[in-house]
Each structure stands twice: as C-alpha cells, then as structure tokens.
Amino acid sequence: MPRFPNVSKHAHSVSARVYSNLEQRALAKNEAIYRLHVGDTYRDPVAAARAENQLSAEHPGLHKYAPVHGEPSLIEAFIAYVEARHDETLNPDLVQVMSGATAGLSVVCQVLLEPGDEVLLPSPFWPLSRGIIATKGAVPVQVPFYTRLDEPGFDAEAALESAVTDRTVALYVNTPNNPSGRVLPDATVDAMMRVATRHGLWVLCDEAYEEIYFDREPPDAVWKRRGIRDRAIAFHTLSKTYGFAGARVGFTHGPEGVMAAIRGMQTFHTYCAPRPMQFGAVGALQQGGTWVEESRSLYREAGYQAADALGVPRPEGGTFLFIDVSAQLGPGQEDCSAFLERCADAGVLLTPGRSCGADYPKWVRLCFTSVPPDQLAAALEKLKPLVGTSLA
Ligand SMILES: Cc1ncc(COP(=O)(O)O)c(C=O)c1O
Structure with a gap:
C-alpha cells in the first residue's frame, strides 16, 4: 500500500521516457536534427478533418461532452469505412469511439x-x-516473433504455446x-488463432496500420x-x-457482452473522445480516401528508400524499420546506447530496440514517415556510414 510520498507498484512498471532522450545531445552538435524516433507523419490531414475547420455554427454545442458511445455521425461514417475496407457490417451498438x-x-x-493475469x-x-x-x-509475456517469421523451422504456434x-x-x-x-502471413495468423481458441484467450487485434501496407493486396483483418x-x-x-x-x-469493437462492459469502463476513463475532433474524424473518413492512397504510395517510397539505403529488408507495411545493429556495437557493448549516441551526434534520433521488447537490446527502430522526403534523404545520408560500419 503506497503511502505519501510513494506511488503504486504499477506506476513503477512504466517509464514516461518510452523514447530515448538523446535530443539534447543531438541539438548540441547539429543545427538540424532528424527525429526519426517518433512514430508520426509529416503530412497534414485533409482540410475537412482539421481542427481549424470544425465550426460551432455547423455543430451546435461543439465543445460540449459527446455521448459516451460516440457521435452518431462518426459511428455511421466508421461503419461505412469498415464496409468499404473490410467488407463487414458492424452493429453500431458494438462500436465504441x-x-x-x-x-x-x-x-x-x-x-x-x-x-497477475498474463497477456501474450x-x-x-x-x-x-x-x-x-x-x-x-x-x-505482458514477451514472445520473440515478428523478427523470427523467416527463420527456418520457426514454429509460430509452438512459440506462443510454450x-x-x-x-x-x-x-x-x-x-x-x-x-x-x-504483415503476418495467413498461415501464421491461423497458428496464432489455434492457440487462442485452444486456451480460451481473448484476441486483441491492433489495426493501427490497417491502411499502410505496401506490396500486396489489403491484408485480411484478424478480427x-x-x-x-x-x-x-x-x-x-x-x-x-x-x-x-x-x-x-x-x-473499439467486439462481441456483445464485453462491449457493454467496455462502454461502462470508458465512462470512467475519458468519458468521451474530444467532440470537435469527432466531427473532424467524420471529415477524414468521408473525404480522406485519396489522401490515404497518396500516403500509402509516399510511405511505400519512403520505406523502400530507407531500407535500400541502409541495406535492410524492405518493410511490408507500417511506418518503421527495425534494424539489428549488433555488428555496429563494440566489444562488450550489451545494448545499442553507444550506437544511438553516434546517431545523435550525427543529428539523427532513433528509438532503442529494447522499448519494443526485452529481447532486442541490440536493435533500433526508425520511423520513415515522421519527416518529409527531403529530410529523410538527408538523415539517411548521415546514417548510412554508421549503419554500414561494422565494429565487430
Ligand atoms: C501498433 C500501434 N497501436 C496503437 C498506436 C496508438 O494509436 P493512437 O494514436 O490511436 O492512440 C500506435 C501508435 O504508434 C501503434 O503503433
């Protein structure tokens, strides 16, 4: 039981510094720095979605609370999106903004x-x-997985099962x-779902990158x-x-019983999502189709350019490269800290692999969509000699 001035043990399980704090070091040595450690985009959303275009005149009570469930017009727009992208019709009652x-x-x-419960x-x-x-x-029970998919003999089902x-x-x-x-191959998803059904597990399907896929047809959603x-x-x-x-x-959407509980819990969490931005989201969903297509193509180009420059496999989707830099570490270096410092000295910020899993201390993550193409090209020029230099 934490008493003043202590905090709960759950609070100790996380650090506010999820991303590396090498910024000061980079700024001290460079006029321009490249923040490739943040997962974001350099692109502004379509006009209809932007904050400055949400008007009280069009949406009376713009800044009031929204219904806990979400704005009805937004739920409708999302259901139309899911129909177009996933060919599935969701029950609006089972969708929660x-x-x-x-x-x-x-x-x-x-x-x-x-x-004490465990999540794979x-x-x-x-x-x-x-x-x-x-x-x-x-x-959180960490199971090395996505980096092992091409390993001969890797058995996805056995890895999770164990x-x-x-x-x-x-x-x-x-x-x-x-x-x-x-992008997970269908057979791998099949294997994962066998484990989930065999052991009566919930399956939490994170669709954050459902539109950012590069070299194949739209992947089928797991859910x-x-x-x-x-x-x-x-x-x-x-x-x-x-x-x-x-x-x-x-x-969030899911089966009936649990969605009622989720809506109840949402009330005590943020109550509702920001109402003005829910109207902006309607604009994005209804008018953002071309923007999404353009982004996919720009991101594909950026991802391929970054991978080719650094000599690593091209991404199949998402906005990151995950790079094994163990050959760039000196003798006795157990993690990528020194490598990240060299990158920061050159003006480029990357994320330590360990924040993506305990098994990846010698990896780094790079976001290829956080800066525009010309800046990405400049950052890659700075990284090339560092990633290409083997110290092993
Ligand atoms: C896999 C994944 N899920 C969820 C999120 C967070 O999404 P949101 O901005 O909607 O909270 C991110 C953000 O980087 C992500 O990479």
Missing part, C-alpha cells in the same frame, strides 16, 4: 485483466502496449506491425476470422491512416 487506440487498449485491458505479447511490439498491460498489474500458463488471458496481435514492418469473432476485440485509429494522431480519435 475511443480517444485513440491507446485509450481503447487501456480501457479494454482494464475490463479484461486482473492483477509477440515481440517486437509497439512500446505502449507493454506499458498499458503492466499498468493494470497484469504481466508461453501459455493458467494465468494467460489474452493474445495481442498487431499486423502490419510496429516496429518490424511485417474478421469466423472462428474467433466471439473473442476478438479490434482497435482502429485515425492517427496513422488519416494523419490525425493529435486529434485522439479511434474505435
């Missing part, structure tokens, strides 16, 4: 998890997913994946699979798809 996927996952974890977290993963689970007092215990409650799936850039609809809870967000990260608008 959230303040982004971050709040969505947080509310859902609050609903599903008791302290295939790694590398979006850094906040681990912390969200941990802040509920639950245990991590299941009688405390396992849920499996988190994110495809296209932050940070590996992988759509017939055999798992009763246990799948999906998280969508406008942050990546529509360049709307600061607006904090996303959606």
